[in-house]
Amino acid sequence: MKYIDDFRDPATAKALVARIRRDAGDHPVRLMEVCGTHTVAIARAGIRPLLSGAVTMLSGPGCPVCVTPDGYIDAAIALGRERGTLLASFGDMLRVPGKSSSLEKERGTALEVRVVYSPLDAVTLAAATPDREVVFLGVGFETTAPAIGGAIRTAAQRGVRNFSVLSSVRTIPEAMGVLAADPEVRIEGFLCPAHVSVVIGTDAYRPVAQRYGIPCVVAGFEPLDILLGISMLLRQKKEGVARVENEYSRVATATGNRKAQDLIRDVFVPCDTGWRGIGVIPGSGLRIADPYASFDAEKKFGNPVVFAPEGSACRCGDVLKGKILPVACPLFGKACVPEEPYGPCMVSSEGSCAAYYKYGP
Amino acid sequence: MHDKILLSHGEGGKRTRDLIAKVIARFFDNPVLSPFFDAGLLGRIDGEIAFTTDGYVVTPPFFPGGDIGRLAVCGTVNDLAVCGAKAVAISCGLILEEGLPMDTLERALAAMRDAAKEAGVTIACGDTKVVERGKGDGIFITTAGVGVSVDGWRPSPSAIRPGDRILLTGTMGDHQVAVLIARKNLAIEAPVLSDVAPLSGLLLPLLPRFAGKVRFMRDPTRGGVGVTLNEMASAANARFVLDEARLPVRESVRGVCEILGFDPLYLANEGKAVLIVAGDTAEAVVAALREHPYGRETAIIGEVQEGGSGVRMNTLAGGVRAVDYPVGDQLPRIC
């Protein structure tokens, strides 16, 4: 398939691995892949063992499912159970544990949830079922924010009044700043997300690169993109510089997608928000702007999402910050396994723990 | 005859007799079934007997390339075939939901008849029940199948040894993707057909022809090749290593997987078999399978190696990763 297979060529992969190893120092360089999609791509391509000794890949908090607080799941369950609303959700959210249950477990008996591929499908669903309230679980980062915003705008234009969104949108650069500033995490380079960058523009990482002196490379999700991105980070490190470079130049640009950014600014407003396992990061969330309040499920139903920091044996927070590898969590593989996950890192298809468990040899 | 199924069709009275005589008997017409006794009399059977059972609840009942009727017959035939048995007789238990269009039932029965004919198996007995509207999903079919072992072959996971090759008789994921698209709620159009097919003609001739060389076979249905290989590796306590570059997948199935974030390794197949074959005979078995219409795209997808157990895969990028059991069904994801 065009623009996919070309970026999976084994001979080039081999050459890139050799280049990375030649540039490696005497201790492994600590690089963080911020984005959960990168975590899964790296795991599925089996890249980690290929680079062992040269590079240590830390998985960051760019997994919107992983960082969604259990209070959000509880609020969603309450909406579905108590008010009989029809929930529409991306498949990723179904198995995430709330305080005591998950959407999957409640499904069929207590509430109805439909898996959709696009937030627009939820609007279509609402239009087709005018006598039921439909709530879309709007979870994601800047890649998905325009899609969620687009769905809200579409609902507004078409007068689909029984549609609303329970928003859980977060933004990446602020979280990167928190991690860069944390002396325990010790990141030497950021592999920046491909599609978040397509929306916000690669320039968005310049403050992090400049303030903390950490090289940033935006890389695509195919194996060759990832390997080239890692190679570019190592070369910056060797040169002693900290720039923002763009490996994903076929789609991402310095200024990003202005139209998408305008839509985000129209439908959403930045706010402080809690990240599961990390805590509240100022300005790292997007809530639905007041002109669209009738599409904001929290306001419409008076069901605020409560963020409560966890206190348990689960070390998802440290995993999300890249402080520890999943295997260092006392629950990993024992009390916490994909079939019975304790924390979201294990349940999310792209959580670090799930990726380690499923793909790690 | 009514144009839809009524509760009274399942009550055992005149309506039930009508349903059997005027609908079912039109499609299932053979000497074993036709007297409609309480049991089908199969007569004396020589050889070692294999026995299997299955339930079919697929939604929607008709999808590109197949339907619940064909699926019910082929699934049963294939369970027997991968255990080295030729299916002799199948039972057909129907659970119908009140309100099911009679036309739907007739299409499913016709499909079962045609599949049974293709597989050379008799539909020997059956039963019909009707449940209230809302208590069933249109039509459920349960089957049991009796077969006779060919050549005394038995699945032998303990005979699997390093150097054996892992064969797959064709492309992965076609069935599950065809059903997904037929459900229409993902608004995707793709030219994918279910691979549902009876495999006795494909697999059984191998057993006398390559005596002692075919160790173990399974059909990779729910959970796909990924789950089946894990089950086989477990049964054999062996290490399976796959080659990502050699996995056969149709381009359109790949396209759907890329869009929805699915892994074809875990998608269901209904017309494929996984075989573990001795290394020295693998190529010859591949050639033999490729001669058959249902085996044209047979590929060697990996091998059995020393050291430990479980399933691994050599990736295109030159790395290696585990291929473990998935948790639950794959769901369309954004991440």
Place this chain on the structure above:
Amino acid sequence: MCLGVPAKVLEASDGAAVVELGGVRREISVMLIDDVSVGEWVIVHAGFAIEKLSEEEAEQTLALFREIAESDEIH
């Protein structure tokens, strides 16, 4: 968090387009990008085109890969 695939535009109208990837077609929203035309490539995420793919830039990246692969043979 950003599963997006490159797909080719087969049909384009006001606000929507039909795209194709490996023979698979889907209707998507193009409200997030400007003026897309048939034959162009876009990145599709959650039913939306989030940006166009530059075939020129893609070629440049592929040329770089080829260069890297060739220079590796020398080592």
